Amino acid sequence: MIDDAVGDYLNHIRAERGLAANTVAAYRRDLARYVAFLRARGVEEVGEVTAVEVSEFVRELSVAQARSSVARQVVSVRNFHQFAAEEGLAPGNPAAEVSPPKQEQRLPKALTVDEVTRIMEAPDRTDVVGLRDAALLELLYGTGARVSEVCGLDVDDVTTALAEPDAGLRLLGKGGKERAVPLGSYAADALEAYLVRSRPVLAASASKHDPGLLLNQRGRRLSRQSAWAVIQRAAADAGVDREVSPHSLRHSFATHLLDGGADLRVVQELLGHASVATTQIYTLVTIDHLREVHAAAHPRAR
Template sequence: MTPILEAIDEFLGHINVERGLAANTVAAYRRDLTTYAEFLSDRGICELGDVTEVEISEFVRERSRTAARSSVARALVSVRNLHSFAVGEHLADENPSEHISPPKLRQRLPKALTVDEVTRLLAAPDTSTPVGLRDAALLELLYSTGARVSEICALDLDEATAALADPDAGLKLLGKGNKERIVPLGSYARAAVDAYLVRARPGLAGVAKQPDHALLLNQRGQRLSRQSAWAVIQQAAGKAGLGTDVSPHSLRHSFATHLLSGGADLRAVQELLGHSSVATTQIYTLVTVDQLREVHAAAHPRARDQ
């Protein structure tokens, strides 16, 4: 018999070291499985082999009372992967989670900004200051590349200068699962990054006793964090009159939606976003289908109500 906590430790080590999943993904698994272990412990179950479909179904029902359906679905995926791993490693004889269904999720379309809204957002930083130049570079990079905010914050100086040195070169990004991809860097983003490197970064770097190799620096001369990048976007959104419902992912969603609206191939957008499956990218096609439906309803003589 294998203790549940021991199996969880082995599983987390496996996805961290052997599968190389991102730290945030491993942390999410850890939270879900810690909650699962506590749930089982409260019912006197401490051994993996003692878990049945009944306990897992009850776990899903209890979580559904207090958590969003997306969180419950993710927790069930964590539980399934744990039990599947345990069977594969001969820590358990069977997987009791195989036939447990997750709660049905509402399909939510990504929140995308209009081109005009993006333009206002990108123009919001005060580029007469070093911090404003940095903020402008951050926003332009996010919209130009469609990158996750963590990918932009993780960029080092030499990666950016290499991309700037060759007009035809792209920017190398390190995505989920340590997968590398190269994305084109538009002229506006190039200009914003170049202005930041020349007029702002040297002053920001000079504050720190030990220079940081990060591209984007905070006012202490250290790497800009994801939380700080989020605050930059919120501040720019407020200044642009876009309200508070704008996040780093808003620019990523807008990037994908605007490309597809402009006729870009779905597979190309998948590669640019770093999605492992085209199914993940297809949700953006729903946005453009809605837009086409609106155009059709407004313009076609036989689309209006009689």
């Protein structure tokens, strides 16, 4: 009986493979659902199962469950049948060629240009903290940098970039890989205002010198968590009623560049992606935007 084969398999992964109790429990739930499906179709022996039944099971799951959940259950079924074949309980693995549904590609959530503009204008630039916040926001959107890269900048990194605009701002990315990005006029102006009117005041709160560019109110280097809070506060003050994160500004930087006609390879370099394949996801966002514009503007697109 197929129940016996499932029991043997669960004992195997618990005792011989040493899988955690929660993992074994997940396999048990997945296979119980699978066995009930087979029994409803008159299949009682593991050796009677064919690829047709496995494929039908996957199709049934796909109607009611998320792709990630279906994918996990397909793996459970495939591993069970592989065990049954290796133990001589079945002539082969009928699930070997059955693939889980493709994972839905998650597109970056780009902000509109208007939303970004409102967020950039949200900080009070007459206040030392507001000047710091404006410098942070303009840097993130103006360069497409990761929040860790911006929080890791020292004052010397920026003073060099301001003094030598053609050299760009040097960022230290993943794996210690360094890249230079242009420093636009808005970011440069925000940084100069912060360095002159804000940072000296914040730095005076610390007992010892901190070389970090962006400082908190205690004169210490601004953390990524604090930077996240700055962005969320600015988005709320700007009336942007959706989730906004440091990555939102990075995604928007890339999407707006591509919308403006930038070459994909250039955007790859600016973002510090090791492979252009990582950057290509942004082209999907742009195509969606172009499709919307086409549908709204072309007389024969509706």
